Amino acid sequence: MKRLYGGIEAGGTKFVCMIGTGPDAILDETRIPTTLPDETIQQAVAFFASHARHGQLASIGIGSFGPVDLNPASPTYGYITTTPKPQWSQVDLLGRVQAALKLPVAFDTDVNAAAFGEHYWISNNRLLDPFVYVTVGTGVGVGVLANGRPLHGLVHTEAGHLAIPHNRQKDPFPGICPYHGDCLEGLASGVAMRARWKHAAETLPGGHPGWELETEYIALALINLIYAYSPLRIVLGGGVAQHAGLHAAVRYKVQQGLNGYIQSPILLNDMDKYIVPPSLGNRSGVLGAIAMAIALVKS
Amino acid sequence: MKRLYGGIEAGGTKFVCMIGTGPDAILDETRIPTTLPDETIQQAVAFFASHARHGQLASIGIGSFGPVDLNPASPTYGYITTTPKPQWSQVDLLGRVQAALKLPVAFDTDVNAAAFGEHYWISNNRLLDPFVYVTVGTGVGVGVLANGRPLHGLVHTEAGHLAIPHNRQKDPFPGICPYHGDCLEGLASGVAMRARWKHAAETLPGGHPGWELETEYIALALINLIYAYSPLRIVLGGGVAQHAGLHAAVRYKVQQGLNGYIQSPILLNDMDKYIVPPSLGNRSGVLGAIAMAIALVKS
Numbered sequence: 001m002k003r004l005y006g007g008i009e010a011g012g013t014k015f016v017c018m019i020g021t022g023p024d025a026i027l028d029e030t031r032i033p034t035t036l037p038d039e040t041i042q043q044a045v046a047f048f049a050s051h052a053r054h055g056q057l058a059s060i061g062i063g064s065f066g067p068v069d070l071n072p073a074s075p076t077y078g079y080i081t082t083t084p085k086p087q088w089s090q091v092d093l094l095g096r097v098q099a100a101l102k103l104p105v106a107f108d109t110d111v112n113a114a115a116f117g118e119h120y121w122i123s124n125n126r127l128l129d130p131f132v133y134v135t136v137g138t139g140v141g142v143g144v145l146a147n148g149r150p151l152h153g154l155v156h157t158e159a160g161h162l163a164i165p166h167n168r169q170k171d172p173f174p175g176i177c178p179y180h181g182d183c184l185e186g187l188a189s190g191v192a193m194r195a196r197w198k199h200a201a202e203t204l205p206g207g208h209p210g211w212e213l214e215t216e217y218i219a220l221a222l223i224n225l226i227y228a229y230s231p232l233r234i235v236l237g238g239g240v241a242q243h244a245g246l247h248a249a250v251r252y253k254v255q256q257g258l259n260g261y262i263q264s265p266i267l268l269n270d271m272d273k274y275i276v277p278p279s280l281g282n283r284s285g286v287l288g289a290i291a292m293a294i295a296l297v298k299s
Numbered sequence: 300m301k302r303l304y305g306g307i308e309a310g311g312t313k314f315v316c317m318i319g320t321g322p323d324a325i326l327d328e329t330r331i332p333t334t335l336p337d338e339t340i341q342q343a344v345a346f347f348a349s350h351a352r353h354g355q356l357a358s359i360g361i362g363s364f365g366p367v368d369l370n371p372a373s374p375t376y377g378y379i380t381t382t383p384k385p386q387w388s389q390v391d392l393l394g395r396v397q398a399a400l401k402l403p404v405a406f407d408t409d410v411n412a413a414a415f416g417e418h419y420w421i422s423n424n425r426l427l428d429p430f431v432y433v434t435v436g437t438g439v440g441v442g443v444l445a446n447g448r449p450l451h452g453l454v455h456t457e458a459g460h461l462a463i464p465h466n467r468q469k470d471p472f473p474g475i476c477p478y479h480g481d482c483l484e485g486l487a488s489g490v491a492m493r494a495r496w497k498h499a500a501e502t503l504p505g506g507h508p509g510w511e512l513e514t515e516y517i518a519l520a521l522i523n524l525i526y527a528y529s530p531l532r533i534v535l536g537g538g539v540a541q542h543a544g545l546h547a548a549v550r551y552k553v554q555q556g557l558n559g560y561i562q563s564p565i566l567l568n569d570m571d572k573y574i575v576p577p578s579l580g581n582r583s584g585v586l587g588a589i590a591m592a593i594a595l596v597k598s
Contacts, residue, residue, distance in 0.1 A: 067561070082562045130452045147446035153429045153529030154563045161526050161560060163519050165464050165481075179560040182464075220462050227460050228527040230452030261460060261478040262366070263381045264453045 003058040003297075006048050006103075007289030009110060010064040010093060012085055012138070015040055016286045017047045019057070021294075023121050023280060023287055027053065037091045045100040061106040061292030063113025063285045064093055070108065070152045078107045084178065106292035110285050111135060111143030111157070112150040114278070117288025118235045119145055120295070122279045128232035132225055133284065136218060137238035140185040144229060159228075160185045164220045171196075171213055188217035190240050201240045215246060219253035222275065226258065226267075237278035251275050302357040305347050305402075306588030308409060309363040309392060311384055311437075314339055315585045316346050318356070320593075322420050322579060322586055326352065336390045344399040360405040360591030362412025362584045363392055369407065369451045377406045383477070405591035409584050410434060410442030410456070411449040413577070416587025417534045418444055419594075421578045427531035431524055432583065434537035435517060439484040443528060458527075459484045463519045470495075470512055487516035489539050500539045514545060518552035521574065525557065525566075536577035550574050 004027065009016040014033055020026035028051060032043045048057060066083065069076045078094025094107040108116070115133035119125050133143040142159035144151040151157055166175070166182045173196040175186030186192060193201040197210045204210045218241070222234060236247060251271040258267060266274045278284045303326065308315040312333055319325035327350060331342045347356060365382065368375045377393025393406040407415070414432035418424045432442040441458035443450040450456050460482045465474070472495040474485030485491060492500040496509050503509045517540070521533060535546060550570040557566060565573045577583045 130450065146450055146452075147448045149446045151429065151445055151528065153445075154525075154531055154566070155529050155561055157529060158526040158561065162523050163464050163556070165462055179558045180556070224461050224523065225527070226453075227457040228524075229450065230454050230456060232452055257462070257479070259478045262454055262457065267453070 002056065004053060004056045005290045005293040006057055006060040006101075007286045007293060008044055008060065008062045008064075008097070009113065009285035009289055010034075010044075010062055011110060011285075012065045012083075015044050017044050018286050018290060019048065019051055019053070020290060022290070023283070027051075029286075034085075036087050037093075041093065041096050041100075045097060048101055057101070057103060059104040059106065059293040059297045060097060060101060061108075061113065061289035061294075061296065062093060062097065063108055063110040063116075063289045063292070066109050067155055067158070068093075068107070068109055070156055078105075104293075104296055106289075106296040108150055108292060109141075109143060109156050111141040112145075113143070113286075113288035113292060114237070114284035115143030115145050115235070115288065116150060116295075117280055117284045117286075117291050118278055120291035121287055125233060125235075125279075130229045130231045131233055131235075132229055132231040133235045133237065133278075134222065134225065134241075135238035136188060136190070136236070136240040138190045140189050140221070140238075142225065144231075146229065159221075159225060160189075162221060162224055164217065164224065184217065184221050188214060188221065188240075193240065201243065204243075206244060211243065211246070211249070214240070215249040215253055218246075218250050219257055222250065222254050223257045226254070226262070233273075234275050235278050235284070236275055237282075237284060241277070247275060247277060248272075301355065303352060303355045304589045304592040305356055305359040305400075306585045306592060307343055307359065307361045307363075307396070308412065308584035308588055309333075309343075309361055310409060310584075311364045311382075314343050316343050317585050317589060318347065318350055318352070319589060321589070322582070326350075328585075333384075335386050336392075340390075340392065340395050340399075344396060347400055356400070356402060358403040358405065358592040358596045359396060359400060360407075360412065360588035360593075360595065361392060361396065362407055362409040362415075362588045362591070365408050366454055366457070367392075367406070367408055369455055377404075403592075403595055405588075405595040407449055407591060408440075408442060408455050410440040411444075412442070412585075412587035412591060413536070413583035414442030414444050414534070414587065415449060415594075416579055416583045416585075416590050417577055419590035420586055424532060424534075424578075429528045429530040430532055430534075431528055431530040432534045432536065432577075433521070433524065433540075435487060435489070435535070435539040436537035437489045439488050439520070439537075441524065443530075445528065458520075458524060459488075461520060461523055463516065463523065483516065483520050487513060487520065487539075492539065500542065503542075505543060510542065510545070510548070513539065514548040514552055517545075517549050518556055521549065521553050522556045525553070525561070532572075533574045534577050534583070535574055536581075536583060540576070546574060546576060547571075
């Protein structure tokens, strides 16, 4: 009997749940709106528990919105900790899923799961380390694999909140981050774009000055990630990053900003192989969660 | 017969060479001015070769100025690559030392070696991962250990060149980085301070506005390193960082800038245990090189 694995991408607006063994072998999936913790977690658990082949499930992976506690020695390991999302602070997401399904559960941030998924399932990425996944959508998030594992620490990467140059004469918008104002997420997230231009990013036409500014901020962010991690590849995903031509504009500006400082052939000549869209589309996170579930029981 | 280890901190102005087994067991040391590669490397090799207990040497570690090639699969592994320092580009530092001494040689950046040294020799640091070493001196450099090993990649961490906010009304100085102008090193290095204020950092008195600005830039840098790596400790060393009161001012500004975003007890209550001066003083790099030499033959 073939073993199956479950993946949960636990997002602030929806939980995506899948059962399967890989990108081309998904048996079932569902999307559950993120309402209150009891309701949402119960529905996710019910999806796995009621599945006809539930007995074949070997393990579950969860990639969660955060911040989350990733320290296995901590009493709140597996919790969503201090999120501003009402009712979701101090919720034991890992523990509740584990207790209900009685299966081993792997747990990480949504962006580390997405990095893991793009790294695990895409053969061209598999040996690339460090490996970075960046999402620019409602918020900005960064997942990192380094020396063979996701990067955890005091908490986990929070590079969506990097301090970046902000020319207030050119862009007087003060930023929307409740903690930092004009950090990366404060300036470049989908929420920031909507607040600055009074229109959602997806409705801004190609020639709108908002895209000039947006690609500059994303390029500054990627330059800082290149200097911080020296990654072998950067996957740039998320709803805002899907805008036509965005990847090309960002690549050009990253190269300009690096200005030849790092004499690496791929940065100098093959930038289109270095900064790439997600190969798994919008399934990087949940397929990463399935990969985490597989790695958990194989390790 | 006790085994001994050699360490070389290869800097742009001097090579520091030591023989011993640890911080409290150094048998011999020398400082060699960094002139031309042939001359400098020969003198360093001669120091180890002529030592009375040369036969006891088990291995050598080198922490080098850079950029360097750390990819063991590369034909230029162990080279100093594109340094602006005259005559030192494309110098096979690792290969020359290895060939002359016929010993195993470990090789990394000067700042990764310093991170390794502070982590390896200081018992309070030993289990802390990720672990970050920052030097603010003539230049700005960052070394990182993550998931048990130094962080290597396309090249290695170059976080001295992070793009950080630069308020040109408050600080019209354009920065001195030949590649980026006003990156972190361009604004906050010892060379930048001297160019901005026409006096070396060590001659600027405590109340000088240069220190207000300097501690702001260092705090912005550390905030970005905290968001990027989520380190369990940051060692802040280097000549500029030795200024009286600098660590306290930086800690205060880091806490202000984080603004409670990361709800971690050490960041909220014990910042003086989180951002610390190097326990090994100015020997972090060379003692780190000795630790690398030990780890090389024990692994």
